[in-house]
Amino acid sequence: MPVLSNRINQNTMRNHKNVMNKLKVFSMALVGVVLLIQWGCNQGPREGTREAQAMRGKAIFGEQCISCHGMDQIAPTRTDLEKKAADLTRIMERRRAKDFPIVEIAQIIDGRQWVKSHGDREMPVWGEVYDSLGMDKDEIRGRKGELIAYLMSIQK
Numbered sequence: 001m002p003v004l005s006n007r008i009n010q011n012t013m014r015n016h017k018n019v020m021n022k023l024k025v026f027s028m029a030l031v032g033v034v035l036l037i038q039w040g041c042n043q044g045p046r047e048g049t050r051e052a053q054a055m056r057g058k059a060i061f062g063e064q065c066i067s068c069h070g071m072d073q074i075a076p077t078r079t080d081l082e083k084k085a086a087d088l089t090r091i092m093e094r095r096r097a098k099d100f101p102i103v104e105i106a107q108i109i110d111g112r113q114w115v116k117s118h119g120d121r122e123m124p125v126w127g128e129v130y131d132s133l134g135m136d137k138d139e140i141r142g143r144k145g146e147l148i149a150y151l152m153s154i155q156k
């Protein structure tokens with residue numbers, strides 16, 4: 001009798017192990033499927049990356065800059081400007097720059113410092129515009145960062 005119950009015990013243990021192994025394989029497969037689904041849903045650029053920044057910059061550009069500068073295949077609609085708005089795909093080419101002039105372009109877009117040293121301009125002083133919309137310093141810096149990330153992505 002003790003021998004028999006021992007055998008039964010061994011059998012149940014073996015069965016148990018089998019079940020556990022199957023369970024392990026199954027849960028690993030499940031994790032794989034969940035990861036795949038997540039990956040599939042996450043095809044946009046990851047938050048915090050330059051791509052994500054550029055995408056937000058592009059959206060803003062399409063609202064606030066497109067009328068004068070145009071965008072992709074869309075021509076500018078503001079034809080009453082004294083000075084033609086610069087082609088923003090050639091910022092680096094015009095300057096023969098190897099690196100994108102981030103600081104300079106941030107100052108040009110912001111305009112508050114720029115206007116002090118260069119005088120009036122036709123482009124809105126975006127730093128003032130954003131300030132008057134209630135954006136704080138960090139938000140304005142973030143906004144310029146997004147616009148610049150977009151401009152960097154369209155350089156020829």
Ligand code: HEC
Nearest residue numbers: 064065068083084085086091105108109121122123124147
């Ligand atoms: C009302 C028309 C107008 C709008 C709107 C406008 N711009 Fe401009 N932008 C200009 C003009 C004109 C110039 C050429 C410099 C000048 O005389 O102001 C210029 C120049 C620039 C330059 C300098 C390019 C270089 O190579 O020096 C940058 C960068 C720029 N704009 C970015 C922007 C961004 C970003 C926006 C939207 C947030 C914007 N502009 C909206 C008219 C406009």
